[in-house]
Amino acid sequence: MSTRLSIASLGLVVLWSSGFIGAHLAAQVGWVTTLTWRFIVASLILVPICLAARIRVPRGEIAAQLRIGLFGQVIYLTGVFLAIDRGVASGTAALVASLQPLVVAAIAGRLLGEHTTGWQRIGLLLGLIGVALVVAHDLSGNAPLWAYGIVVLSMLSLATSTIIARRQRHGVHLLASLTIQSVLTAVVYVVASAVTGQLMPSGDGQFWVAVGWLVVLSTFGGYGCYQYVVRHGSATMASTLLYLTPPTTMLWAWLMFGDALGWLSVVGLVTCAAGVVLATRPISSRRASPPAAPAPSQPRPRPQPSADGGSTGP
Template identity: 35%
Template sequence: MPARGEWVWSLALPAAFILLWSTGFIGAKLGLPWIEPLTFLSIRMIIAGGLLGLVAVLTRAPWPADGRAIVHTAAAGLLVHAAYLGGVFWAIDRGQAAGVTAIIVALQPLLTATLAGPLLAERVSARQWLGLVLGFAGVSLVILGRLEGGAISIQTLTATLIALVGITLGTLYQKRFCPVTDLRSGGAIQYAASAIVLGSLAVVLEEQRIIWTGELVFALAWLVLVLSVGAIGLLFLLIRHGAASRVASFFYLAPPITVVTAWLLFDEILPPLALVGLAVVVIGVALVQRPSPVQSNRG
């Protein structure tokens, strides 16, 4: 029987992260019809940063000790929040199908595993490489089973690639340069930096069009509390306590769960191919997460 702490890190927290993270596209679908993407994200960052800043002050959380630590914290946040979310939301708002976007971004675990060796000195075994490839294949099956045309242009492809690079480098950067940063004060700094960048882009590129509806308010509240505070906090906890390549493999489970959630909430099509893909994804992630004999002996 695994120890209680081991069970939490190996099952409970990853499961919570996957369930929360997979609702991101649902929040975008509800909110984007009523607001421009960068304006939407700017407001989200301001609220999330203010909320975490207040929590950090009230709970007397430690803040980064010097300017270098603040810069590293802000840089990780810009990659994970501004680059990733900005690219994804902008591409979807410009007409690119969420399925196309999800397939491209699903390359993140493979790209993370490729870079984790030279950047973090992490070793990825042959079995884990097989799991990563199976995970991507499974995600592709899930998404390909329900693609709806989805125009793709040089602009939307570029934005999606920026998102892919942002989330990949952001997780690696967080692991390398912010291993002990407090999640409350660090999150406040990261969201503040992202709000400045995204807000500046929104002023230049958008008209700040907002139609306040119940759907927009709900989507904003959900994305702030569930995604920006809950899911991101769990992600950084998992990064702190696990290998970057193994943590990244959890992202494979988000698109299939998003498809199932969309089927339940919006009556979207759930073809048999998607169910096959979901099974393949689960197998792939299991191969990545299963500890090697060396790791097991060390434990």
């Protein structure tokens, strides 16, 4: 694993976890308005930078980036933020989201040619056990059952986005990708918040703290690292690293909100780490290689007239 990919992987774990903490902050000041202004601010920053860099994106790639943004940001974030607003603990939301590796690993072999080894499958299982231990005490919360179902749908949406992104073989600059997806999400949320009367931002300082947190740490940091790992690593690797987000989220919540961190969380953290070490081992690609081009046939020598008017050769 290259140094850049290692740094991006570490950033993915830490900064992706910040999104669940940001959802907790947003729930206190209005999650729809917070998400709306998160992407308004992000777009106002990204669009001028992207234009100044003169990054060109083919039309066909724009459509692909819109699909990635729809599943990876609009649907995924709506489900997570709504569930946390309805009482699902941030650690539990992170747990359900981290089940994505099982979905991606099951699909990647058929669609992407990424085949997991036996050790990697053991790592995936260890990761699942680890995240279950970390948030076991959260599963008895007071949130309605449908809220947990929404988190599951969000996880499936993120898995879909990951598969679409990994199948794109024509490289689009990461900045352009993030800009297109952020603008799409901003437009969707502006319309939704305007219709529901939640467009106007709050003058409360905590509101802008939540917006700044989500823009800098979650959008630019977490989602940027995620896209980098998907592009330069593998879909399974990026998804597997998300296994570390539930225990990391628990650490964030303990430091910021004083949430209890029990012995199950510590055991789960160690188990997750072991699972990720195994599951992020190099993945073999078994794509069917195109048939070798046939060797050019040697032209048969043209018959040369012989002295007696016949031909030499067979």
